[in-house]
Amino acid sequence: MKRLSLGIALVLLATACGGDSSTGSALARVRASGVLRWGGDVQGGEPYAFEDPSHPGRLVGFEVELADAIARELHVRARFVQNDWSNLVPSLDRGSFDIALNGLEVTPARSGSVTFTRPYYIFTEYLVVRADETRIHSLSDLQGRRVGTLASSLAWDMLRNVGADVVPYEGVEEPFQDLEHGRTDAVVLDDIIATRYGLNRPTLKLAAQVGDGYYSIATRQNDTDLARAIDQALARITRSGELRRILARSHIDSEKQARLATWTDQDTRDLVGTHSASHMSGAHVWLFIEGAGTTLLVSTAAMLLAITLGLGLALTRRYAPRPVALLAQVYVELFRGTPVLLQLYVIYFGLSNLSPHLQLAALPAAILGLGLNYAAYESEIYRAGMDAVPQGQMDAAAALNMSQWLALRRILIPQALRVALPGVTNDFIALLKDSSLVSVITVVELTKRMTITAVDVRSWFLPGLLCAGLYLAMSYPLSRLSSYLEKRLQGEP
Amino acid sequence: MIRVDSLVKKYGGRAVLRSVTFDIPRGQVTALVGPSGGGKSTLLRCMHGLEFFDGGTVKIDHAELTPGTSRKNRTAISAIRATAGLVFQQWHLFAHMTALENVMEAPIQVQGVQPDVALRKARALMDKVGMSHRENALPRRLSGGEQQRVAIARALAMEPKVLFMDEPTSALDPQRVGDLVELLRGLASEGLTLAMVTHDMRFVVDLADRAIVLSGGEIIEDGPPKAMLADPKDARTRAFLGLD
Numbered sequence: 001m002k003r004l005s006l007g008i009a010l011v012l013l014a015t016a017c018g019g020d021s022s023t024g025s026a027l028a029r030v031r032a033s034g035v036l037r038w039g040g041d042v043q044g045g046e047p048y049a050f051e052d053p054s055h056p057g058r059l060v061g062f063e064v065e066l067a068d069a070i071a072r073e074l075h076v077r078a079r080f081v082q083n084d085w086s087n088l089v090p091s092l093d094r095g096s097f098d099i100a101l102n103g104l105e106v107t108p109a110r111s112g113s114v115t116f117t118r119p120y121y122i123f124t125e126y127l128v129v130r131a132d133e134t135r136i137h138s139l140s141d142l143q144g145r146r147v148g149t150l151a152s153s154l155a156w157d158m159l160r161n162v163g164a165d166v167v168p169y170e171g172v173e174e175p176f177q178d179l180e181h182g183r184t185d186a187v188v189l190d191d192i193i194a195t196r197y198g199l200n201r202p203t204l205k206l207a208a209q210v211g212d213g214y215y216s217i218a219t220r221q222n223d224t225d226l227a228r229a230i231d232q233a234l235a236r237i238t239r240s241g242e243l244r245r246i247l248a249r250s251h252i253d254s255e256k257q258a259r260l261a262t263w264t265d266q267d268t269r270d271l272v273g274t275h276s277a278s279h280m281s282g283a284h285v286w287l288f289i290e291g292a293g294t295t296l297l298v299s300t301a302a303m304l305l306a307i308t309l310g311l312g313l314a315l316t317r318r319y320a321p322r323p324v325a326l327l328a329q330v331y332v333e334l335f336r337g338t339p340v341l342l343q344l345y346v347i348y349f350g351l352s353n354l355s356p357h358l359q360l361a362a363l364p365a366a367i368l369g370l371g372l373n374y375a376a377y378e379s380e381i382y383r384a385g386m387d388a389v390p391q392g393q394m395d396a397a398a399a400l401n402m403s404q405w406l407a408l409r410r411i412l413i414p415q416a417l418r419v420a421l422p423g424v425t426n427d428f429i430a431l432l433k434d435s436s437l438v439s440v441i442t443v444v445e446l447t448k449r450m451t452i453t454a455v456d457v458r459s460w461f462l463p464g465l466l467c468a469g470l471y472l473a474m475s476y477p478l479s480r481l482s483s484y485l486e487k488r489l490q491g492e493p
Numbered sequence: 494m495i496r497v498d499s500l501v502k503k504y505g506g507r508a509v510l511r512s513v514t515f516d517i518p519r520g521q522v523t524a525l526v527g528p529s530g531g532g533k534s535t536l537l538r539c540m541h542g543l544e545f546f547d548g549g550t551v552k553i554d555h556a557e558l559t560p561g562t563s564r565k566n567r568t569a570i571s572a573i574r575a576t577a578g579l580v581f582q583q584w585h586l587f588a589h590m591t592a593l594e595n596v597m598e599a600p601i602q603v604q605g606v607q608p609d610v611a612l613r614k615a616r617a618l619m620d621k622v623g624m625s626h627r628e629n630a631l632p633r634r635l636s637g638g639e640q641q642r643v644a645i646a647r648a649l650a651m652e653p654k655v656l657f658m659d660e661p662t663s664a665l666d667p668q669r670v671g672d673l674v675e676l677l678r679g680l681a682s683e684g685l686t687l688a689m690v691t692h693d694m695r696f697v698v699d700l701a702d703r704a705i706v707l708s709g710g711e712i713i714e715d716g717p718p719k720a721m722l723a724d725p726k727d728a729r730t731r732a733f734l735g736l737d
């Protein structure tokens with residue numbers, strides 16, 4: 001899913017150059033087709049838009065009811081389109097659906113890239129800490145501390161402004177789990193998420209409410225008539241009291257929502273008017289280089305681990321007694337047969353659930369996860385390399401009275417490595433790119449940096465270009481090295 | 494120096510060596526001859542501890558090797574390899590090392606000889622086998638004859654009392670065979686005990702004091718090569734020598 005980000009960036013780049021493909025009025029198109037396509041992510045879970053546990057395949061949630069209500073007002077039917085949450089805005093731009101309606105917070109950065117309607121929910125940012133926490137009472141106490149939140153959320157902006165060390169998450173469970181385990185000092189998220197996934201844990205408590213925020217419906221910037229029609233539909237639903245009935249059915253209604261009934265167009269303008277005029281700057285470039293440094297560090301360290309462990313695995317499979325050799329084989333099959341993403345999750349989140357002693361920081365967990373996974377692949381490359389060394393070489397070593405270990409170290413392994421080297425180099429290139437997966441365990445590497453910046457500056461073009469350029473700068477020398485080594489292996493001295 | 498007693502070696506139930514017995518005194522140049530598949534290479538490999546065998550004993554100097562994988566046997570293998578060097582039919586030079594490095598490797602790594610001492614000795618040996626001019630070449634850049642000379646130097650670097658060679662003439666043209674005879678004669682005159690597997694009778698007559706004929710896993714004839722060539726006793730020897 002992360003790897004897609006770069007691809008999406010490039011697709012966007014193409015559409016940006018081609019101009020807006022939609023012709024005519026968006027509202028007319030919706031009316032003509034009789035369908036209002038709305039984008040969301042069922043993985044956001046309860047209470048937004050999610051699968052009914054007792055009727056798998058059926059979608060429920062307050063946003064589903066809201067979408068239906070709005071569609072009714074427009075005399076069309078609502079049709080849900082599943083889309084990865086972090087890419088809702090780019091997908092909206094691309095035309096995958098007509099509106100994005102899925103807990104989208106009104107942030108300055110987003111206000112610049114979409115047209116927001118009036119809000120349909122007022123939430124409160126909750127500052128959640130461990131129950132025994134005594135130092136943290138307000139936002140300003142978070143300066144310099146590790147604080148978890150969802151990337152590119154309103155809280156993300158708030159936290160950066162107070163100088164916190166912000167740890168970006170992609171799911172709603174993990175920030176609170178890491179807070180429990182002491183990996184972070186606090187979590188700032190909206191009240192819906194915080195009550196459902198954080199404050200239900202006895203080890204956590206609410207330290208403060210640190211501000212309000214708004215969920216709004218996003219439309220494409222050019223679709224002004226559709227935006228207006230939906231805004232008016234929403235206004236009618238709000239004033240009739242239907243909105244609060246919907247919220248109440250999902251148990252998220254509160255006194256605060258009363259303000260929505262008296263909401264004016266001027267309020268909307270005030271809310272979305274504060275565009276942040278952020279552009280790619282020298283500071284961004286520096287952050288990118290830092291991200292590239294993390295990418296390089298994670299991949300190099302993981303590769304070193306993979307090379308060493310892979311060699312051990314290959315030797316074990318070849319020379320160890322049968323039961324031990326079998327274990328090594330099981331290892332290889334296990335790590336090659338399951339997704340590396342799952343392995344990263346288990347190592348970072350899973351192990352810390354088992355025992356606090358097994359708790360790893362994000363960076364070591366990333367290195368360990370990728371290293372353990374790639375070791376399985378390296379071991380196969382070495383095995384092929386060892387098979388390519390004629391038996392006579394080991395016979396000759398034995399005849400010279402070398403011990404088995406000495407013969408392995410001095411004769412077999414150096415020759416096997418030579419054969420394996422081009423393959424290992426190719427794997428290093430693959431690892432460089434696969435390392436973007438570690439952002440799921442909160443490591444901000446190059447690709448993650450790009451997606452964060454792209455949201456910030458409201459464009460994927462420059463961030464995407466810079467990101468691609470940096471990856472190329474790292475992988476190109478390696479691919480040259482690999483082809484050079486391959487040529488050398490083909491017989492030239 | 495060498496005593497092989499009732500040696501039996503089987504491959505999957507099939508006996509390749511059936512109770513082979515012979516003695517080789519110190520300093521003798523012995524040729525193991527016989528038809529292809531007669532068990533000559535297997536005999537050398539058993540004597541050098543590269544193959545386990547199923548019965549009998551191999552004694553070289555003071556080390557005695559018996560069937561099985563006991564610790565005592567492993568010590569014996571190590572002692573035998575310290576006494577006897579082996580030059581393979583395909584030489585098996587270490588492919589990733591230069592000729593000179595091949596010769597220096599075991600003295601440094603196995604015997605713990607100082608690198609500069611090993612280097613000096615390796616240079617002297619390369620000179621002795623006439624390979625000084627190619628000391629920095631990788632094995633794959635050397636001809637068969639050149640690789641063989643380096644392999645001999647590599648074995649000699651361990652200062653063996655016995656040298657086993659498997660088919661040393663198989664990759665050489667007649668001119669080179671003459672050079673090899675000269676080299677080995679010199680080594681024998683220095684007191685090295687030589688045991689070579691070959692089926693090249695000219696080479697045997699030129700060099701060896703004694704020929705042992707191995708056929709079907711058994712010794713069928715044993716004696717001075719010239720006499721054997723003139724009057725072979727066993728019909729199979731006659732057949733092997735092409736006298737019928």
Ligand SMILES: Nc1ncnc2c1ncn2[C@@H]1O[C@H](COP(=O)(O)OP(=O)(O)O)[C@@H](O)[C@H]1O
Pocket residue numbers: 504509527528529530531532533534535536
């Ligand atoms: N590793 C092995 N496995 C099974 N049979 C083998 C093996 N090595 C040799 N043999 C068999 O043992 C017999 C003797 O082989 P070898 O000692 O190479 O004969 P020679 O060197 O006299 O030509 C042959 O029949 C050969 O096929």
Ligand SMILES: [Mg+2]
Pocket residue numbers: 533534535660
């Ligand atoms: Mg043979």
